[in-house]
Amino acid sequence: RPLRFPSDLEELRELAEALRDYERQHRGAALALFCAAYLYKQSFAIPGSSLLNVLAGALFGPWTGLVLCSALTSVGATFCYLLSGTFGKQFIIYYFPDKVALLQRKVEENRSCLFFFLLFLRLFPMTPNWFLNLSAPILNIPVAQFFFSVLIGLAPYNFICVQTGAILSQITSLDAIFSWDTLLKLLAMAVAALIPGTLIKKYSKKHLKLDEDKHAQLLNGKKSL
DSSP states (O other): OOOOOOSSHHHHHHHHHHHHHHHHHSHHHHHHHHHHHHHHHHHTTOSOTHHHHHHHHHHHOHHHHHHHHHHHHHHHHHHHHHHIIIIIHHHHHHHOHHHHHHHHHHHHHTGGGHHHHHHHHHHSOSSOHHHHHHHTTTTTOOHHHHHHHHHHHTHHHHHHHHHHHHHHTTOOSHHHHTSHHHHHHHHHHHHHHHHHHHHHHHHHHHHOOOOHHHHHHHHTTOOOO
C-alpha cells in the first residue's frame, strides 16, 4: 500500500503501525532516514517540521522522540546558521533589509541578556523561526548561544508535537480521544508546555526591551495600516 497523508484516525493508526513495523525490522535505516530528512528541512530553512515531530512521537515514543527532535532541531538550525553565514548574508540583507535592521536593533538593545532574549523569540516568536535561523549570523549572535537557545526555546513546541504523535498513534477510535487517560495526558502536556513560556515571559517584562506590539507585525511580514 503506498504511503500517503492520513485523512482520518484509522488511516493515521494504520500508517503509524506500518512505519513502526519497518522501524522494528530496520531500526538503523529508519533512524538514519528520519535524521537525514529532518536535518535537510532544518538546514535549508524549509518550514513545516511539526509533521516530522508528530511522526517521531509515533515511531520512537514520546521521550526518545522528544530527545531526538530537540537534538535534530538544534543541529539543523545550526547548520542553517553556518550556511547562511557563509553563503547567504548578502541575499538576506538584500531581500529583507527592514526586518534585518529592526531585528538587529532589538538584539543590540538586549545584548546584555542576549540568551534570554533569544529564548523569548523562540517561545513567543516576533519573527518566524526560519528567518531567525537565517539572520542570526548577520546579527552577530554567537553560535553557542544560538544552539542552546534553539535546544531550550523550542523544547515546549517539540514536546507538544511529539507527545501528540505518541498519543494519536495509540488511538483506535474517536471514543478513545475523550477517555480520561487521553484527556489527562493532553492536560498534563499543555501545563508542562506553558511553564517555560510563563517563566521567560515574566523575566522578559523586567529585563528585556521588546516593544512587541509595535514591531511584531513587521517582523512577521505584515505592515500595519
